[in-house]
Amino acid sequence: MKNLLSEIQNCTLCKDYLPFHPSPILRASKTAKIIIIGQAPGIRVHNSGIPWNDPSGIELRRWLNIDSEVFYDTSEIAIIPMGFCYPGTGKSGDLPPRKECAPTWHEKLFNFMPNVELILLIGQYSQKFYLEKPKKNLTEIVKSFEEYLPKYFCLPHPSPRNRIWMKKNSWFEEDVIPVLRQKIETILKK
Numbered sequence: 304m305k306n307l308l309s310e311i312q313n314c315t316l317c318k319d320y321l322p323f324h325p326s327p328i329l330r331a332s333k334t335a336k337i338i339i340i341g342q343a344p345g346i347r348v349h350n351s352g353i354p355w356n357d358p359s360g361i362e363l364r365r366w367l368n369i370d371s372e373v374f375y376d377t378s379e380i381a382i383i384p385m386g387f388c389y390p391g392t393g394k395s396g397d398l399p400p401r402k403e404c405a406p407t408w409h410e411k412l413f414n415f416m417p418n419v420e421l422i423l424l425i426g427q428y429s430q431k432f433y434l435e436k437p438k439k440n441l442t443e444i445v446k447s448f449e450e451y452l453p454k455y456f457c458l459p460h461p462s463p464r465n466r467i468w469m470k471k472n473s474w475f476e477e478d479v480i481p482v483l484r485q486k487i488e489t490i491l492k493k
């Protein structure tokens with residue numbers, strides 16, 4: 304795992320498409336029980352080098368009902384986005400994660416992580432990549448979250464930009480978050 308993480312830190316596979324020199328941001332360990340697969344670092348995370356160190360991270364920790372100390376305990380929780388490096392921005396915000404990243408690195412990382420009990424798929428990119436039978440859109444996937452358990456827990460992105468989605472879909476807060484919290488608590492207690 305140490306060698307693999309060092310190999311990733313030196314990865315320049317898609318450097319020609321990135322706005323800055325590659326700077327992969329992820330956390331992983333052989334003992335992790337939960338993997339969080341989000342999209343790609345935003346500029347704030349790129350600058351700090353700390354994943355989910357932004358308003359989305361604050362909201363995600365609220366959903367999970369855990370504090371920063373638990374969230375960043377790599378021995379329990381791995382943070383492995385679809386793209387490890389900041390992809391830059393386009394006309395409508397941050398660009399998608401680089402498509403080279405997950406196929407190149409994810410499986411290699413997961414092979415070193417035998418204790419994983421739950422994988423959080425956050426946002427459409429990870430859901431499209433991992434779900435064998437995705438629904439027509441993210442809302443339908445999240446609504447049917449139980450279909451993808453026990454391996455995957457599908458979530459929307461906790462970005463403040465998704466506040467309208469949260470308001471429109473109050474079932475998420477009422478029905479999905481309590482199940483998510485219960486699962487996280489049970490796994491972390493073991």
Ligand code: SF4
Nearest residue numbers: 314316317325388404
């Ligand atoms: S995004 Fe992934 S594949 Fe591309 S340079 Fe960064 S670590 Fe390598």
